[in-house]
Amino acid sequence: TLMCGDFGYTGKQIANDLVFQGLESLEYRGYDSWGIAVNDKQHIQVFKTVGEITGREELKKLPLANTAIGHTRWATHGGVTTNNAHPHSSENKFFTLVQNGIVENYSELKKSLEQKGYTFKTQTDTEVIVKLIENEQKIKKPFKACITKAFRLLKGRNTIVILTKDNDVYAIRNGSPLVIGKSKDGIFLASDALSFSPYTNKVILLDDYDFIHISNGKIEITNILSKKKKDVKTHILKNKYVDINKGKYAHYMLKEIVEQQNTIINATQYSKKELKPIIEDIKKAHRVYIVGAGTAGFAAGQIAYFLRNISGVDAQDVKSYEFKSYVNILSSKDLVIAVSQSGETADTIEVLEIAKGKKCKIASIVNMLGTTISRMSNHQYFTNAGPEICVASTKVFTAQ
Ligand code: GLU
Numbered sequence: 583t584l585m586c587g588d589f590g591y592t593g594k595q596i597a598n599d600l601v602f603q604g605l606e607s608l609e610y611r612g613y614d615s616w617g618i619a620v621n622d623k624q625h626i627q628v629f630k631t632v633g634e635i636t637g638r639e640e641l642k643k644l645p646l647a648n649t650a651i652g653h654t655r656w657a658t659h660g661g662v663t664t665n666n667a668h669p670h671s672s673e674n675k676f677f678t679l680v681q682n683g684i685v686e687n688y689s690e691l692k693k694s695l696e697q698k699g700y701t702f703k704t705q706t707d708t709e710v711i712v713k714l715i716e717n718e719q720k721i722k723k724p725f726k727a728c729i730t731k732a733f734r735l736l737k738g739r740n741t742i743v744i745l746t747k748d749n750d751v752y753a754i755r756n757g758s759p760l761v762i763g764k765s766k767d768g769i770f771l772a773s774d775a776l777s778f779s780p781y782t783n784k785v786i787l788l789d790d791y792d793f794i795h796i797s798n799g800k801i802e803i804t805n806i807l808s809k810k811k812k813d814v815k816t817h818i819l820k821n822k823y824v825d826i827n828k829g830k831y832a833h834y835m836l837k838e839i840v841e842q843q844n845t846i847i848n849a850t851q852y853s854k855k856e857l858k859p860i861i862e863d864i865k866k867a868h869r870v871y872i873v874g875a876g877t878a879g880f881a882a883g884q885i886a887y888f889l890r891n892i893s894g895v896d897a898q899d900v901k902s903y904e905f906k907s908y909v910n911i912l913s914s915k916d917l918v919i920a921v922s923q924s925g926e927t928a929d930t931i932e933v934l935e936i937a938k939g940k941k942c943k944i945a946s947i948v949n950m951l952g953t954t955i956s957r958m959s960n961h962q963y964f965t966n967a968g969p970e971i972c973v974a975s976t977k978v979f980t981a982q
Pocket of ligand 1: 685
């Protein structure tokens with residue numbers, strides 16, 4: 583699965599440090615390089631580099647700005663170089679862009695752009711998106727239309743965030759997660775709500791193909807498939823442990839192992855009334871599939887074991903990436919329970935898309951609130967273990 587991250591801020595505060603710290607808290611998602619673009623209302627300036635996210639001298643040289651976007655990259659196209667790191671700026675200097683994902687048809691698109699006379703400076707698929715937008719800009723139309731026209735040409739799952747010279751932020755979510763946070767004096771845009779949780783727990787949840795335009799503190803969201811404007815509704819996220827500091831512990835794994843004395847209790851705080859809907863559906867189900875990938879896949883195995891051996895339920899755990907071999911025998915009478923820490927596991931989302939197609943009931947056990955997997959589910963349950971920064975799962979596994 584692809585992880586990496588985006589983080590942006592626009593508002594009354596100085597964005598430089600906010601975005602830098604935001605990238606630090608997205609570190610757990612894995613990355614090989616990173617970058618920041620700021621807009622000081624005169625022009626866009628970019629700093630990018632390979633390796634660890636540290637307070638580099640060059641960052642201090644960036645002008646203080648109220649709007650900035652940042653990116654942690656996990657290279658898929660082109661080596662891990664400063665040049666290939668994001669953001670990538672347009673030649674017309676009007677905008678700069680970050681991307682999470684893969685442009686699957688990038689070589690065809692690149693060839694046709696080269697035929698039009700564009701020369702590429704990086705090996706990334708990202709630069710193709712930049713050039714496609716620039717190409718649309720040649721024919722006078724609103725910038726929003728340039729982005730959507732270019733975006734429609736892309737194959738694959740791609741989430742993009744764009745900062746313009748006019749100090750506007752645009753984004754499209756598709757595949758990789760993206761969530762908006764609203765604080766008293768500004769707007770955040772990030773891959774997870776955890777990264778801006780020190781500043782706000784008021785969030786706007788996004789769906790795939792949502793087009794976001796932030797201008798002068800105003801947020802507009804249009805879904806580019808339905809072409810409908812969306813109500814900008816805010817939700818309050820109640821996360822119990824948002825403490826993402828290592829504290830007295832030598833490393834996160836140790837901290838998270840010790841936290842289990844609370845997190846196991848937290849995970850079991852559901853009342854009988856809250857559990858009733860899932861119990862009813864388990865009883866009614868022809869068969870119960872429990873799906874997950876990685877460590878969550880092992881938790882799924884445990885859940886299936888308990889359901890079979892304690893409750894006598896026909897329960898089967900399946901690794902998300904092997905689920906296709908069950909599609910033939912999957913029916914609308916089956917219940918699918920998805921287990922995921924992030925709530926964004928791509929393989930597991932694919933299973934749920936199949937299950938939805940077959941009209942199965944869906945339940946999920948997720949650690950991160952407001953994420954895709956829980957929003958796809960009829961029954962949403964949360965492990966409430968708080969952020970798990972260490973890549974090796976401990977407290978979330980036991981909570982699942
Ligand atoms: N495909 C892009 C690249 O290789 C983005 C990868 C990412 O999601 O970080 O630069």
